[in-house]
Structure formats: structure tokens, C-alpha cells
Amino acid sequence: METISVSKLITLFFLSLFLGFKFTHSTEITYDNKGIIINGQRKLLISGSIHYPRSTPEMWGDLIRKAKVGGLDVIDTYVFWNGHEPSPGKYHFEGRYDLVRFIKTVQRVGLYVNLRIGPYVCAEWNFGGFPVWLKYVPGISFRTDNEPFKRAMQGFTEKIVGMMKSEKLFASQGGPIILSQIENEYGSEVKEFGPAGKAYIDWAAKMADGLKTGVPWLMCKEDDAPEPMINTCNGFYCDYFTPNKPNKPKMWTEAWSGWFSEFGGPNHERPVEDLALAVARFIQTGGSYVNYYMYHGGTNFERTAGGPFITTSYDYDAPIDEYGLIRQPKYGHLKDLHRAIKLCERALLSSDAKVTSLGTYQKAYVFSGRGTCAAFLYNYHFTKSARVTFNNEHFELPAWSISILPDCKHSVFNTAKVGVQTSHMQMLPTNSRLLSWEMYDEDISSLEERPTMTAVGLLEQINVTRDSSDYLWYMTNVHVSASDLQGAPSLMVESAGHAVHVFVNGKFSGSGFGTREDRRFTFKGPVNLHAGMNRIALLSLAVGLPNVGPHYETWKTGILGPVILHGLSSGKRDLTWQKWSYQVGLKGENMKLTSPNEASSTEWMRVSLAAQKTQPLTWYKANFDAPDGVEPLALDMESMGKGEIWINGLSIGRYWTSYAKGNCQPCNYGGTYRQTKCQSGCGRPTQRWYHVPRGWLKPRQNQMVIFEELGGDASKISLMKRSVSRVCADAFEHHPMVEHWRLDSNGEQEIIHQSNIRLHCGPGQSIASIQFASFGTPLGTCGSFVKGSCHSENSQDVLEKLCVGQERCSVAISNSNFKGDPCRNVLKRLTVEAICS
Numbered sequence: 001m002e003t004i005s006v007s008k009l010i011t012l013f014f015l016s017l018f019l020g021f022k023f024t025h026s027t028e029i030t031y032d033n034k035g036i037i038i039n040g041q042r043k044l045l046i047s048g049s050i051h052y053p054r055s056t057p058e059m060w061g062d063l064i065r066k067a068k069v070g071g072l073d074v075i076d077t078y079v080f081w082n083g084h085e086p087s088p089g090k091y092h093f094e095g096r097y098d099l100v101r102f103i104k105t106v107q108r109v110g111l112y113v114n115l116r117i118g119p120y121v122c123a124e125w126n127f128g129g130f131p132v133w134l135k136y137v138p139g140i141s142f143r144t145d146n147e148p149f150k151r152a153m154q155g156f157t158e159k160i161v162g163m164m165k166s167e168k169l170f171a172s173q174g175g176p177i178i179l180s181q182i183e184n185e186y187g188s189e190v191k192e193f194g195p196a197g198k199a200y201i202d203w204a205a206k207m208a209d210g211l212k213t214g215v216p217w218l219m220c221k222e223d224d225a226p227e228p229m230i231n232t233c234n235g236f237y238c239d240y241f242t243p244n245k246p247n248k249p250k251m252w253t254e255a256w257s258g259w260f261s262e263f264g265g266p267n268h269e270r271p272v273e274d275l276a277l278a279v280a281r282f283i284q285t286g287g288s289y290v291n292y293y294m295y296h297g298g299t300n301f302e303r304t305a306g307g308p309f310i311t312t313s314y315d316y317d318a319p320i321d322e323y324g325l326i327r328q329p330k331y332g333h334l335k336d337l338h339r340a341i342k343l344c345e346r347a348l349l350s351s352d353a354k355v356t357s358l359g360t361y362q363k364a365y366v367f368s369g370r371g372t373c374a375a376f377l378y379n380y381h382f383t384k385s386a387r388v389t390f391n392n393e394h395f396e397l398p399a400w401s402i403s404i405l406p407d408c409k410h411s412v413f414n415t416a417k418v419g420v421q422t423s424h425m426q427m428l429p430t431n432s433r434l435l436s437w438e439m440y441d442e443d444i445s446s447l448e449e450r451p452t453m454t455a456v457g458l459l460e461q462i463n464v465t466r467d468s469s470d471y472l473w474y475m476t477n478v479h480v481s482a483s484d485l486q487g488a489p490s491l492m493v494e495s496a497g498h499a500v501h502v503f504v505n506g507k508f509s510g511s512g513f514g515t516r517e518d519r520r521f522t523f524k525g526p527v528n529l530h531a532g533m534n535r536i537a538l539l540s541l542a543v544g545l546p547n548v549g550p551h552y553e554t555w556k557t558g559i560l561g562p563v564i565l566h567g568l569s570s571g572k573r574d575l576t577w578q579k580w581s582y583q584v585g586l587k588g589e590n591m592k593l594t595s596p597n598e599a600s601s602t603e604w605m606r607v608s609l610a611a612q613k614t615q616p617l618t619w620y621k622a623n624f625d626a627p628d629g630v631e632p633l634a635l636d637m638e639s640m641g642k643g644e645i646w647i648n649g650l651s652i653g654r655y656w657t658s659y660a661k662g663n664c665q666p667c668n669y670g671g672t673y674r675q676t677k678c679q680s681g682c683g684r685p686t687q688r689w690y691h692v693p694r695g696w697l698k699p700r701q702n703q704m705v706i707f708e709e710l711g712g713d714a715s716k717i718s719l720m721k722r723s724v725s726r727v728c729a730d731a732f733e734h735h736p737m738v739e740h741w742r743l744d745s746n747g748e749q750e751i752i753h754q755s756n757i758r759l760h761c762g763p764g765q766s767i768a769s770i771q772f773a774s775f776g777t778p779l780g781t782c783g784s785f786v787k788g789s790c791h792s793e794n795s796q797d798v799l800e801k802l803c804v805g806q807e808r809c810s811v812a813i814s815n816s817n818f819k820g821d822p823c824r825n826v827l828k829r830l831t832v833e834a835i836c837s
């Protein structure tokens, strides 16, 4: 056995002391008008939002590493108060809520953190991040000059700051946190709240500053942010923004990479050409910090979705998709953009732009100073490309695009010329089957036996449930005589939101739903009454509490009435003010049917699904083994109605097969982006697949429990895996490739001219075949490429040799690689479509 000598031990001891010292050495974070300054060096920082509870700790490392490879310097996250303090003074920092572990993971990967404490966060998160109990603190009024609120907000903020300090996570202590945020987008509220709003935001600034974190505080979308808060911009574009003091840097805390979805609405896509343009435009107008909201959107697990009606998926069309897979070309094109911007960093941070006109719709932004020169050439025409002359060179600028010239001579990147591959994703069946189905009937006939309370009149829902469940039963009896029934009785229920399922004498009579824009709705429907006593049971639902709007904490939920029976021969009968009994939650919830231990009790009925008809208010249970492979997993829920899903006792969220209404036009990247542009998925379920994190599965015998409200065909539910079906790439010879640019030892740019395309399938996959390849002048788009008048006969051969069987490959776009020039004096491109398996 090898022994360690004493001198070696002493050296090791001093080395560890030295390393330890280095590790805890503080990093100084300051700023000036040009940017954040880290240890005396101005920085141009690229950041991305990844919200820790929207993925699993098993995914964090991979997501953050992908962010680093994508060219990010900073990870931004909100802190989710209601996740951390579910009841007053009872804290939760485990699992997906292990904030310290998340930040330490970022630190380990080598990135910085912007900790947006809020604690109001908006974020399409239940109740905007506030715990529901906060609403019931006597005398409270949210986000204004109100003592109980301020006390609670300060308490939580101190708790988080204290925790970060004790773990030495602020940069001032040697940790990765270089920035933090207090409040969130208060600018729009302050207008409503008047002087109390102003007093509150002054207090918030002082309170935060008093916590002495040693790093700057931000306030986003708050033009009047008091000193020393840095006010920042959020939006689809932020080039127009200037901070409220000349000593503050121009920062963009939310560059919206896409948009969120609500059940019944379309999905939103934001073309990367436009997002890249927005970022380049921000940088050319002096911006030095950009954060993508979201870089990975993830999943609203459990009942964390805000709303109402925010979908369980929070994919956001982000560069990393909900499942943690790279979204191409968005991810790769932004990575190229970040590289191009970083090549200009010195020039950008040491000078202001000189802006000159290059044409009616074209401008040059030139940064020169300290021996460097960088230029951004901007064509802001929505549809027309332009040929411009700059520094005696000609440049072709596509419509709505910016070219980046890190040396004022060569364009290394254009926001509208996408050189990276496009990946098409698919959901494929797995080898895993859902077995041993069992059912449990929610059985509303026993409802009367277990009312939580009775009251005269209708109660506000959250007052009763405190959001411990989405569900609240409102039940009452109504006596009708035989003569009353000669008409056609119907029931009218006015609800403050968000949805209701109506049961009369145990039979389902219909549902009513609000929308995110207007939570209130009226249910009207015929009802089957009989002579004598009739039982009316209304299952009212909260589908995510509101997360935005002035004093949304005062907004009401549930059936507030009137509730009226129409069509009786004796006229209408107002039931609003009679005796109602209430039941919080479902019987199955109260019995803990969702938890793996309880669920094995004998209450369940073994069934063959084929023999079952769909029925409302039904619990389903099945077992499955973890599928082989490494691909992310999802449940296909298209055959089901609405409800919630649990895997091994953990909720993966609400599901709802609600069909998307929207305006799904072909999407053109040119022109100003809005949520109404580039919608997709109209006529299909807004969300069909529900992410099942691999980290939640055991190799064998995993338990799935589903509660279905409306009725669905559970036999068609299946476990799918997400993978890349095919990849396409398309690029010109001599097209600028930013990765071929380096600074040599003299600070001069070195250029390598050969361009190439790169293909890469998903994790665990390889390139199975080449569907199409053409070096020449091919036409069409991915999925429908065709040969043009010029085509190298060697195309297919070259691609097959270099790529088939490989996980990734790189192919030079040059005559020599294709064994000769297929057409002289013609600018050629290489277009490829490859199949992954």
C-alpha cells in the first residue's frame, strides 16, 4: 500500500487552506452606466431563467450545463414563497424546493445567479407566489403600504437572505449570487395604489438594501425604483429602455423567449430570428445584461400553475424544452448570437455607439474605443432585404435582421440567417404498459354523510378550502311538487370562477367554465327533477389562483350566486339564501387514494377497462415499469377529460383536454412580435402530453393514479418517450460561422473561412439514414426539400459516409468535400434532412 509522507501531508494541508481561502474569497460586484462590474471588470452578461421547482433536482445539473454550453453566464430564478412556507413558520426546502442545492449546482457548473426573491413573482405561478394563508392575516393588504404585509414580506425576504448568507452564496462571500431582485413589476401597480404604493416601494428598497447582501438589488419594470435599486426592463423588446439614473446599466431582466399557454388557448412560438434580433437591438443600443424568460420553462407540477387555467406545461417555447431537451434551431442560433456578441464585448463596453444611416431602413451602430471596433448593421424593414455598403464592403442584410461585425469588417453572424440544424420532435410509444387497472367511484351518494359545514347562503370558495384542494362541494335540497314539474325546469348558477360540475339527484347535468380573462361565468342547463326532495350538488373548482392584477388577493372564487331554478310551474325558485352544506375536497383526496401506501387499500375495484364506459368523478389506478432508455417521458392524456395525475404519490399536475382556439396563421419572423403572432396548435388539445420526470420512477411497479372529473377512456392513456425524429440543416458555402472566430494573442481576429453544417440527434439516438441531401441549389423547406438546377451527384454518398450510424456529424460545405464543383460561379448551399432513431 502506498504511504503518504509527512511533507506531502503538510503540502496538502496548506494547499487545501489556500484553495479554501480562494473559494471563500469575495467577489466584488459593482456597476456603472455601461454594465455590471465583477472584480473591477465590466461584463456583458447573458442570463437565462430556470425556475428550480419547475424541474427536478435530477434534471438541474444537465439543464445548467446546457445553459453554459449555450453561452449563458447567469442563471436567473424567482424564489417561490408558497412552496417554501406552506403554513406560517413551517418551512419546506426539500426536493424541488431545495434552493440551496439548486444554487450550489449553478456554482459547481461555473455560472452566476440572479436571485429574484420577489416575494411577489407573478410567473403564472399559483397566487403569484404568495402563500394563501397570507390572505387571512388580519388587516392585510398585499403589495402596498400595509404593516401586516410588510412584516410578512420582510420576514420571508430575511429568511431567504439569511439562508443564502449562512451558505455563503452571495458573491460578496465568494458565492455565485451576483444580483438579487425585490418586488416584481411594481410599475403598473404604483399607478393604481398612489401615494401608498410609492411609500411601499420606498420601504421595499430600504428594507432590501438594509439586508447588506453586498450585491446590487434590482427592481424590474419600476421606472421610479428608488436608489440604490437598479430599475430594469421586461418585454419582447427593450431597446427603447433607459434606466432612471445615468449611473445605472441598461438591463433586460425578462426577454420573453416565447409565451405561456392557458387551457383552451393556442401554443405560442417566438421565431428565433426575431428573438435574436431583439437581443442584438438591445445590445446595439447600449444594453449589457439580457435574461431569457424562460431559458427552460419546465412544468407546473402539482397545483402550482397560476391562473386560472395556466397549463401544466410551462414550456414557453424556450431554448431548452419542457423535457430538458435542446430546442433547435432556437438554442443553437442563440448560442451563435452570444458568441458573436462576446467577440464584441470589449468594444461594446468601452464606448457608446455612433449611429449612421446606411439606407432608408438601414442603420449602422459602431462601437470603437481602446483599439477595438465592432459594428451592428441593422435592417428594420419587415419584409425587404437590403444590400448596404459599410466600411467600403458590401453586406446583404435580410429583412428584419442585424449583422454583427466584431472587427467592423467581417460579418460573423446575422440574426435572420440560421446556420444550425432544426430538430423535429416526436412522442414515441415505450415498451412500458399500464397494467392492473383499478377504479374507485367518487360516489357522490354518500356526500351528505360527511359535510364539512353548513351555512345559510353561498360561501366564497377559498375562504372555505384555503386552497387545500381545487374542489369544493356546494349542496342543497329543494322540494318540488308534481304540478311544478309540468314545465321544463332548468338550473342557473352564477359563479365567480373558475369551473363547476353540476349534479342533480346524483346524475351529472353539465359543466360551466370561466376563462383566464374572465373568471366569472353562468351555468344554465336543463335539470331532471322529480316530485319531492331533490338533491343539488355543485362541484366548484379553482383551477389555479390568479397571479397578476391589482389586489388580486381580494378576487373571489366559487359559487356566489344567484342560484336559481327556472321553469317550474310556480315560477322561479331562488336557492341562493337557503341552507347549503359544504364539503372540502374529494372523498378520494381525503382518503389519500393518491398516496402509494393508502392506495393499496381494498377500496379499489379491479376492472377490465375495455368493459367500462366513461363516467365522471372516477379514480383510476395502474402500475407500470420504468421504460428502457434515457429519453424523457410523458403521458398521452388525449382520451381523457379533465383532472389530476399522480405518479408514486407525487402530482404531475392538472390535465385538461381542452381544444385550442386561436389564430394559427403561417408564422413569418419579420416584424414586431406579439402574443397574437405565430400561434400554433389551434383545434388540438392545448396540452396533450404531461411530463413524467424519470427521477420519480423506480425500475418496477410504479403507481399511476388519475382523478377524472368529466369522463374519459383510460384504456387509451399511454406512456410515451420524447425523442428527435429528424433533423434538417441548410447553409450556404462561405456562410459566416461565428465559432470559427478567435482572438489571437494580439487581440486580432482570426478567421477560418470554411463553413459546415452539423447534425445531431437526441440523447441515446444516432443518425439512421439520410432522407435528402443536395450540395448545389436545392429548394424547399425541411420536410419538403427538392433538388434545384444545380446538384452534386455525390451529395447523398458524402452525407451517408460521414453521418449514418453517428450520434453527430459535421460536413464541410465545399467543392472539395463533394469531389468537384457541380456548377461554376454559382453560390451553392448544402441542404440535408436526416432521420434519427
Ligand code: GAL
Pocket: 121, 122, 123, 124, 184, 185, 234, 254, 260
Ligand atoms: C412578466 C412577469 C413574469 C411572468 C411574465 C409572463 O410580466 O414579471 O413573472 O409572469 O410576465 O410570462
